[in-house]
Amino acid sequence: MWRRYLVWFAHEHLDFRHAEMDSILSVLGIPIKYIEPRSIKKPYWIVELPSEDCAKKIASRSVLVKNFIELWSRAKTTTQLHENLKQSLKNDTGSWGIPHGETELSDRHICPKELIENSCPKNKSFKVVVETFCKHFTMAEKVKKIEGFSYLPLEGPVILKNPDVILLYAEFYGDDPNNVPEQPYDVFFGKLVAEGQRDLIQQHSLKKRRFIGNTSMDAQLALIMANQARVKSGDIVLDPFVGSGSLFVAAAHFGAYVWGSDIDFMMLHARTRPTRVGQKVRTDEESIRSNMRQYGSESKYLDVMVSDFSLPLWRDGMKFDAIITDPPYGVREPTEKIGIQRDNYTLSEEHLSNHIPSKVEYHIQHIYSDLLNFAAKYLEVDGRLVCWYPLVREEYHEDQLPNHPCLTLVANSEQVLSKLTSRRLLTYQKVHDNDSSLPIDTSAGTHNFREKYFSVGEVTRRERKERKAEELAANAVYRITYAETSL
Ligand SMILES: C[S@@+](CC[C@H](N)C(=O)[O-])C[C@H]1O[C@@H](n2cnc3c(N)ncnc32)[C@H](O)[C@@H]1O
Incomplete structure (x- = not known):
């Protein structure tokens, strides 16, 4: 029997919510019904799933979901919510009911009475938790709300730490902290069936990671990327701009074997200047492999190689299940590739053996056209490329x-970096094998982010200076006027 759930989300990375859920449903092959339109303004969705097991599976992957609650009642007012629950206790039809003539969106739904009665028998401990959005309540106020449910036939003992059953009462007061109503807009009650992977964000936190670099990816975003890539056990995943390997940690957590490459020898050998404040030298403990060991994923670590992405090292026919990567933007790390500026230069025989190649600028548009061409050639069909793209x-x-004719953009979520700049997490799915008859558009991403980032930075710095000067001037006028009126 399909079951109705309240999906309660963390109020973070809102633009990634739909994309993460769609990717998880697709990798797990789980169908879903949205009972009302999905919103990112509200911290919840109401959905129906084929079983409780499906809710648990989704929660085992999602970092943006806080929890799944088997929904017993939902109403616009607390009084209506209690009324629904009381009616539900008389509902022995075994199914959900709506008053005649009302729609699925009615707030007078009643649930089968077994849902409530079977939840807390005598031998099972329980507790009721209150969750409120956009309004804070004291513990005493929350206890009062909990006491309002005393008519429910909850027979087991109340235990606050690790009870057998957790019931949740949630109130939604809108999303505008400057305009909080007296009464909630929406209220919910039900049984917690599964918790999302919010704890994993702490476990993978960069603060506790053995080896990090200046551009290591935040743990939460790395996990979202792995979900976007639909990583599953046994997959082979590549990061061609691997840096400190932070994307490996997330991909290996979901069971993938990981390969990586990077142009920076010092980074791959953990010999760059330490990133942590106060640390003078890198320790022997710092390496990509030791990170993998730290999280119990060493067996998933294939290797990393020093290599320039503009000169791919993979033989034809090699295929990856996913490519997850964060290419350089030229702000905190250089965008370089091997090359020489001079035309028609050939290296003499005598210099060839000890030659250290020179580097030239690797323009962002070339990085992305190389990346999409590479994905079109080396991804399995249906495999995904997940990459960040910086912009003004x-x-x-x-x-x-x-864009590339062999790849379809399936998700595009923005992370705002400043008032003027952001980066987008782009998810492409390979739909055809590389076909030379398909036209390739190499104008992809024709901007120079680095130049614009710094020129925009210039503007904001100048703006800030000007604003400060204006504030000082205004203050001076105020002081003069005040001095004049006080005389
Ligand atoms: C944004 S960082 C990636 C950070 C990485 N996700 C991590 O967890 O540390 C971009 C990386 O691209 C590398 N890179 C720059 N140009 C490259 C090139 N031509 N080929 C391969 N890697 C390159 C840089 O050395 C840097 O490590």
Whole structure:
């Protein structure tokens, strides 16, 4: 029997919510019904799933879901919610009911009475938790709300730490902290059936990671990327701009074997300047492999190689299940590739043996056209490329994103970095094998983010200076006026 759930989300990375859920449903092959339109303004969705097991499976992957609650009642007012629950206790039809003539969106749904009665028999401990969105309540106020449910036939003992059953009462007061109503807009009650992977964010936190670099990816975003890539056990995943390997940790957590490459020898050998404040030298403990060991994923670590991405080292026919990567933006690390500026230069025989190649600028548009071409050639069909793409917000147009005829853009979520800049997590799915007859558009991403980032930075610095000067001037006028009126 399909069951109705309240999915309660963390109020973070809102633009990634739909994309993460769609990817998880797709990798697990789970169908879903949305009972009302999905929103990112509200911290919840109401959905129906084929079974409780499906809710548990989704929760075992999601970092943005806080929990799944088997929904017993939902109403616009607390009085109606209690009324629904009381009616439900008389509902022995074994199914859900709505008053005649009302729709699925009615707030007078009643649930089968067994849902409530079977939840807390005498031998099972329980507790009721209160969750409120956009309004804070003291413990005493929360206890009062909990006491309002005393008519429920909950027979087991109340235990606060690890009870057998957790019941949840949730109130939603809108999403505008400057305009909080007296009464909630929506109230919910039900049984917690599964918790999302919020704890994993702490476990994988960069603060506790053995080896990090200046551009290591935040643990939560790395896990979202692995979900976007639909990583599953036994997959082979590549990060061609691997740096300190932070994306390996997330991909290996979901069971993938990981390969990586990077142009920076010092980074791959953990010999760059330490990233942590106060640390003078890197320790022997710091390496990508030791990170993998730290999280129990060493067996998933294939290897990393020093290599320039513009000169791919993989033989034809090699295929990856997913490519997850964060290419350089040229802000905190250089965008370089091997090459020489001079035309028609050939290296003499005598210099060849000890030659250290020179580097030239690797423009962002070339990085992304190389990346999409690479994905078209080396991804399995249906495999995904998940990569970040930096941009100046006011110049963003979806139709200017990098594109390739073998790849379909299936998700595009924005992380705002500053008032003027952001980066987008782009998820492409390979739909065809590379076919030379398909036209390739190499104009992908025709901007130079680095130049714009710094020129925009210039503007904001100048703006800040000007604003400060204006504030000082205004203050001076105020002081003079005040001095004049006080005389
Ligand atoms: C944003 S960082 C990636 C950070 C990485 N996700 C981590 O967890 O540390 C980009 C990486 O691309 C590398 N890179 C720059 N140019 C490259 C090139 N031509 N080929 C391969 N790697 C390159 C840089 O050395 C840097 O480590």
